[in-house]
Amino acid sequence: MGKLELxxxxxxxxxxxxxxxxxxxxxxPITPQTPIVEYIAEFIANGELDAEYIxxxxxxxxxxxxxxxxxxxxxxxxxxxxxxxxxxxxxxAQAPAYRxxxxxxxxxxxxxxxxxxxxDYSDTMTTRDLGWIQFYAESCQECLDxxxxxxxxxEDERVLLPGMVCLDGFHLSHSSEPVNIPDQxxxxxxxxxxxxxxxxxxxxxxxxxIFPSLPVHLHTTYxxxxxxxxxxxxxxxxxxxxxFSEKFGRDTYGLVEExxxxxxxxxxxxxxxxxxxxxxxxxxxxGEGVKVGLLRVRFFRPFPSKELLEVVKSNDVxxxxxxxxxxxxxxxxxxxxxxxxxxxxxxxxxxxxxxxxAGMGGGDVSIRDFESMVNRLTNTLNKxxxxxxxxxxxxxKISKPSVTFKDVTYCPxxxxxxxxxxxxxxxxxxxxxxxxxxxxxxxNCVSASxxxxxxxxxxxxxxxxxxxxxxxxxxxxxxxxxxYRGKKVCVxxxxxxxxxxxxxxxxxxxxxxxxxxxxxxxYDNEAYMNTGIQRSGTTPLKAWTTTTPSGVRWHGKKExxxxxxxxxxxxxxxxxxxxxxxxxRDFEIKLKKAxxxxxxxxxxxxxxxxxxxxxGWRFSESKxxxxxxxxxxxxxxxxxxxxxxxxxxxxxxxKLRPVAxxxxxxxxxxxxxxxxxxEIQEFIDxxxxxxxxxxxxxxx
Numbered sequence: 214m215g216k217l218e219l220x221x222x223x224x225x226x227x228x229x230x231x232x233x234x235x236x237x238x239x240x241x242p243i244t245p246q247t248p249i250v251e252y253i254a255e256f257i258a259n260g261e262l263d264a265e266y267i268x269x270x271x272x273x274x275x276x277x278x279x280x281x282x283x284x285x286x287x288x289x290x291x292x293x294x295x296x297x298x299x300x301x302x303x304x305x306a307q308a309p310a311y312r313x314x315x316x317x318x319x320x321x322x323x324x325x326x327x328x329x330x331x332x333d334y335s336d337t338m339t340t341r342d343l344g345w346i347q348f349y350a351e352s353c354q355e356c357l358d359x360x361x362x363x364x365x366x367x368e369d370e371r372v373l374l375p376g377m378v379c380l381d382g383f384h385l386s387h388s389s390e391p392v393n394i395p396d397q398x399x400x401x402x403x404x405x406x407x408x409x410x411x412x413x414x415x416x417x418x419x420x421x422x423i424f425p426s427l428p429v430h431l432h433t434t435y436x437x438x439x440x441x442x443x444x445x446x447x448x449x450x451x452x453x454x455x456x457f458s459e460k461f462g463r464d465t466y467g468l469v470e471e472x473x474x475x476x477x478x479x480x481x482x483x484x485x486x487x488x489x490x491x492x493x494x495x496x497x498x499x500g501e502g503v504k505v506g507l508l509r510v511r512f513f514r515p516f517p518s519k520e521l522l523e524v525v526k527s528n529d530v531x532x533x534x535x536x537x538x539x540x541x542x543x544x545x546x547x548x549x550x551x552x553x554x555x556x557x558x559x560x561x562x563x564x565x566x567x568x569x570x571a572g573m574g575g576g577d578v579s580i581r582d583f584e585s586m587v588n589r590l591t592n593t594l595n596k597x598x599x600x601x602x603x604x605x606x607x608x609x610k611i612s613k614p615s616v617t618f619k620d621v622t623y624c625p626x627x628x629x630x631x632x633x634x635x636x637x638x639x640x641x642x643x644x645x646x647x648x649x650x651x652x653x654x655x656x657n658c659v660s661a662s663x664x665x666x667x668x669x670x671x672x673x674x675x676x677x678x679x680x681x682x683x684x685x686x687x688x689x690x691x692x693x694x695x696x697y698r699g700k701k702v703c704v705x706x707x708x709x710x711x712x713x714x715x716x717x718x719x720x721x722x723x724x725x726x727x728x729x730x731x732x733x734x735x736y737d738n739e740a741y742m743n744t745g746i747q748r749s750g751t752t753p754l755k756a757w758t759t760t761t762p763s764g765v766r767w768h769g770k771k772e773x774x775x776x777x778x779x780x781x782x783x784x785x786x787x788x789x790x791x792x793x794x795x796x797x798r799d800f801e802i803k804l805k806k807a808x809x810x811x812x813x814x815x816x817x818x819x820x821x822x823x824x825x826x827x828x829g830w831r832f833s834e835s836k837x838x839x840x841x842x843x844x845x846x847x848x849x850x851x852x853x854x855x856x857x858x859x860x861x862x863x864x865x866x867x868k869l870r871p872v873a874x875x876x877x878x879x880x881x882x883x884x885x886x887x888x889x890x891x892e893i894q895e896f897i898d899x900x901x902x903x904x905x906x907x908x909x910x911x912x913x
Contacts (some may be wrong), residue, residue, distance in 0.1 A: 215399070215461075220392040222385035225353045226292070226318045226378065227252035228392075229360025231262050232400045233316075235290040237282035239267035241275040241716070242747040242760070243297040244330045245382040246320040250292055251747070251759040258764030268748055268760065271682055271716035272297035276304045276317070283313040283375075284423075286413045288364065288406075291315070294382060295322035295336045296656075300682060302340070308375045309344030309439065310425035312412060314367035315375040316360060320386040321485070321538075323574050328664055328678060331575020332382035333538035334484070338548045344439055346376035346446060347514040349484045351470075353390040356380050358463060361395075365404050365453040372446045373410070381486040381538075383575065395461055403460055443515045450512055468517035469524075470509040473499055477506030477528050479590045480564075482521070482535045482553055484510045487571075487578040491536070494583035505587050510549065518556045525557060525564060532565040532590040532599070533557070536583075538572040545602045554600070565590070565599035576607065622648060622673040628665045632834025634824030634841065635659055635709075635736045637794050642707070642734060643672060645804045650674045650703045651691055655684040655717060657709040658743045659736075684708055685720035688731040703808060705732040711741045713821075714750030714775045725784035728816035732807050735777065735819070738826035746829040750775040753849075754896065755889050756881045758829075763884040773896065777821060782855055785913050787815045790854040790863075792822040795842035799852055799863055806856065815857075823850045831880020843875040848901045858913040862904060872897055 220228065226249045230238070238257075240250040256262035265282075269275045272293050279291035293301065298319065308315060323329040324336040337347060348363060350356045356378070363376040380386055411421040427435055447468060454466035470488075473495050474480065483491050488509045498505050508524050510517060525533065537549040544551060550568035557563055569586050572578040582605055593599045622643035629636040635658055652674060654660035660678055663670060670676070679687035688704045695702045708717060713735040721733060740758050741747040748758040748770055755769040763769050781789045788810045792800035800822060807818030825841050827834040844850035845864060849872060852864040872894045876882040885893075 215393050215395040217391050217393055219389050220353055220357070220394075221248070221387055221389045222350070222353045222356045222380045223248040223320065223387065224252050225356035225392050226360055226380065227256070228394055229357040229378075230290045231256050232357075232395060232397060233290075233361050233364045233404060234288065234401075234406075235262070235264055236287040237265045237267065237279065237289040238291070239269060239275045239278035239282065239289070240291050241269055241272045241293065241297060242741045242744040243272065243293055243295065244744050245322060245386045246292045246294045246297070246318065247744045247747060248386070249318055249320070251745070253290075254760045255762050255764070258762045258767035260765045270718065270750065272301040273304060273682075276301035279317070280304055280308050280311065280313055280315055283315040284311050284414045286407070286409050286415045286418070289315055290317070292318040292320070294320045295324045296681065298336045298340065299324055300680075305340055305345070306343050307425055311423050312373040313375055314364070314373055314407070316363045316367060317375065317377050318360065319377050319379045320382045321379055322382040327574070329574045330382070332384050333573045333575065335539055335573075337377060337379055338539045338541070340377075341514055341548060344374060344443065345514060346372075346374055346450075346512065347379060348376065348512050349379045349510065350385060351486055351488045351509065353385060353388070353392050355465075356385065357392055357394065358457060358461070361400060361404055362453055362457050365457070366446065366449050368407055369449045369453070370408070370410065372442065372449050374442065374446065379485070384486045393461070399460065403457060447515050447517070465511070467520070468510070468512040468515075469520045470511060471524060472507035472509065474506035474508060474524050474528060477504050478531045478594070479503070479505040479587060480525065480528075480530045480533045481505065481507045481583065481586065482510065482533060482549065483507065484513060484537060484549060487536065487538070490578060490580050491583045494580045494587065497580070498584065498587055503587060503591070513549070516552050516556070521553065521556050522560070526560065530564050532567070532593050534567050534569055534586050534590045536569040536571055536578065536586065540570050540573070550602070563598075565593040565596065567593070567599065568602040569605055570602060571605035578605065620648070622646065622650075624671045624673065627671045628662045629658060630826075630828050630834070632827040632837045633658070634738060634794055634826060634837050637837065638736050638822055638824050639672075639707070641797060641800060642705075642804065643674070645801055646674070646703060646705060646808070648674060649701070650705060652676045653679050653684055653688045653691065653704065653706045655679050655681045655706075655708050655712040656743065657707070657712065659707060661743055681712060682716045683720050684712055684717050685724035685729070685731070685733065689724055689727075689729050692729060692731055701812070703732065703811065705734060707734055707736065709741075709743070710735060710737040710739060710751040711749045713737075714777060722784065725781060725786050725817045725819070728787075730811040730814045730816060732811055732818045732820070735821045736824045737821060738824045738829060739774070740826070740829050742826050742829045751777065754893055755885055757884060758881070768889075769884060778853070778855070781819045782912055785858070786817050786819050786855075787857055788818040788854070790820050791850065791852055792820055793841050793845050793850060793852060794822070794824065795838050795845060796852060796864065803854060806854075829881070831883070832878050836878060840875065840878055843870065843878070846870045847872050847875045848897045849875050851901065851904055853904065855912060858911050860907045860910050860912050862908045865905075865908070869897070869901060
C-alpha cells in the first residue's frame with residue numbers, strides 16, 4: 214500500500230520519476246523547477262536510482278539530450294519551465310515527430326513579460342499546439358501519480374508521444390502535503406519496462422529509425438495522422454488513469470474531474486491547484502442553495518471536448534465561468550476559454566460564458582474570488598448570449614523610488630546575502646565604471662536583487678535584463694546603437710559563472726571573436742547560486758553542490774572546472790584578467806585597463822573575479838575576504854592578465870600555501886578524503902608550474 218510522507222510538489226515529481234525507474238535524466242536549473250532534479254540527483258548519488266545524469270549547459274541541450282535518450286530506447290526524464298521552456302522550444306516542437314515518449318515536468322512560471330518566478334500558464338500554453346500531451350496537477354499527490362501515469366500513456370504503442378506533467382510553480386512545487394508513495398513492486402506491475410519498437414534508433418535491435426523530414430506534399434497528411442493519434446490518446450488516458458486509480462486507490466481518473474456537477478446550472482471550468490479553492494467555494498455556495506458545480510480539466514491536450522459537452526448538456530448548464538492563469542493576447546480570452554467557447558458553439562442552446570483571467574504572475578485565486586465569480590455568473594441567468602472576459606485584478610499603488618541618484622553609482626542596502634562576494638564586487642565595479650555606463654544582467658543573484666527592490670534600485674546606472682543565453686548579444690546591440698548615434702557609453706555585462714561558462718558561452722564567444730568593444734565581468738561563485746547551489750562549468754573538482762551531492766555512488770563533482778582564461782585566450786581577446794576581492798587594488802587596475810581597451814574600440818575585455826559565497830560554499834559570512842585571499846595564496850585562484858597577448862602573473866607568492874588550508878574552511882568540501890585533497894593539490898601544483906612558464910611570454 215506504500216507509505217505516507219509529507220512531500221512538496223517538486224519532491225513528489227522526483228519520486229514519480231524514481232518509481233518509474235527512469236534511466237536517463239537531463240536537466241538544467243531554473244526556479245521553481247530546480248528541486249526536482251536536485252532530489253533525483255540525490256537518489257542517484259545514494260544508489261536509490263540507477264540512472265545516467267547529464268549536466269548540460271542550458272535548457273536547449275537539456276531537452277535535446279533527454280529527447281535523444283528517448284529516441285535511443287531509454288526511459289528519459291527532464292524538467293524545466295518558463296524561459297527554459299522557451300529556450301528549448303525548437304527541440305520541443307520537433308519531439309513529437311520522433312514518436313518519442315519523453316516525460317517532462319513543468320513547474321509552471323510566468324514566461325517573458327515582466328520578470329516573475331511565480332506561477333501562471335503563459336509558458337506551457339505556448340506549446341499547446343505542438344503535439345505534446347499536457348496534464349495539469351491539482352495536488353502534490355497528483356504530481357507523483359501524474360509522472361507514473363504519463364509514462365504509461367506516452368509509451369503505449371497507440372500513442373508514442375511526449376508528455377508534460379505540469380504543476381503550479383510555488384503553489385504546488387514548494388508547498389507540502391501528505392502524499393502516498395506507492396511500493397516499487399506495485400508500480401513495476403503497473404508500469405512495465407519500456408518496449409523497443411522497430412523505429413527505435415538502436416542498430417543492435419532495429420534497422421528502423423525516424424528522420425523527421427517529409428516531402429512538401431505529405432505534410433498535411435502526416436499532420437492529420439498525428440491528430441488522429443492525439444485523439445486516440447484520449448482512450449489510452451482514460452484506460453491508464455482508471456487502472457491506476459483502481460490499483461492504488463485514487464478517486465480521480467480520466468481527462469476531467471467533475472465536482473458537484475450533477476444538477477448544476479452554473480459551472481466553473483478550471484485547471485491546476487486553484488481548483489481546490491474553487492471546490493471550497495462550491496461547498497459553501499451549495500450550502501446556501503446555489504446550484505454550482507466544477508469541471509476540472511486534468512488533461513488540456515488532448516482537449517476533453519466530449520466530456521465538457523456531456524456535462525453541460527446533461528445538466529442543462531445555463532452559465533459557464535472559465536478560470537485560468539493565462540491570456541491569449543489579441544483574443545481577449547485565455548486558451549482554456551477559447552477551447553471551451555469553441556466546444557460549446559455546437560450547442561443549440563448555448564450557455565452564457567464568462568472568461569475569468571486570474572492569478573497571472575503567481576497571484577492567489579482565493580475562495581472569495583470564486584464566490585465573486587459565481588455571483589457574476591448568477592447575474593447572467595436572465596440574459597442571453599453573454600460572452601465577456603473579466604480580469605480578476607488587485608491593483609496597488611506603486612510608490613516612486615525613494616532614492617535619487619545624482620553623482621553616485623552605488624547605494625548600500627541590496628538584498629544580497631550577508632557576506633556575499635558579488636555584493637562587494639559590485640560596489641567596486643560601480644565605483645570604477647562611473648555614471649557613463651550601462652550594465653547588462655542575465656539572470657543571476659545581482660539581477661534578482663534588483664527585482665526585489667522595484668521600483669527603487671541600489672544601482673545608479675541604467676540596467677538591462679538580458680535573456681540567459683544572450684547577454685553578450687544584448688551588449689552588442691546596445692553598443693552598436695550607441696556607436697551609430699555617436700554616443701560613447703561603456704557597456705558592461707555582469708554575468709555569473711553559469712551564464713559565462715555554460716548557457717551564455719556561445720554568445721560570449723561570438724562577441725569575443727568579433728572584437729566587440731564591451732566589458733564582460735564574470736563574477737564567479739562557482740555554482741548556480743541564484744537557483745540554489747547547482748553545479749556549473751566552473752564548480753571545482755570534488756565540490757558538493759545540490760546536483761553533485763556526495764553519496765555512496767557520487768563524491769561531489771567529478772570533472773575539473775572549465776579553463777575560461779584559456780578559452781578567452783583562444784579568441785585572442787585584447788584584455789583578459791582574473792581578480793580577487795582580497796586584492797582590490799589589483800582589481801581596480803585591471804578594470805581600468807579593460808575600460809581603456811573598449812574605449813579605444815580594440816575589442817572585448819574579459820575579467821574573471823572570484824566571489825566567495827557563504828551560502829553555497831558553507832562558511833561563515835565573516836570569512837569572505839579571508840577565503841578569497843587563501844584562494845590566491847594557495848594557487849586555487851591565480852591572479853593574472855593577458856594584455857594584448859602578453860601573459861603576466863600579477864601576484865606571485867614565493868611559496869604556495871597548502872590547498873588544504875583553503876578547503877578546510879568550506880563545508881562544500883567536508884566530504885573529501887586525504888586522497889581527494891592530494892589529488893586537488895597535484896592539479897594545482899601542475900597548473901601553477903605551467904603558469905610560471907607562461908609568465909612574461911607572448912602568447913600570440
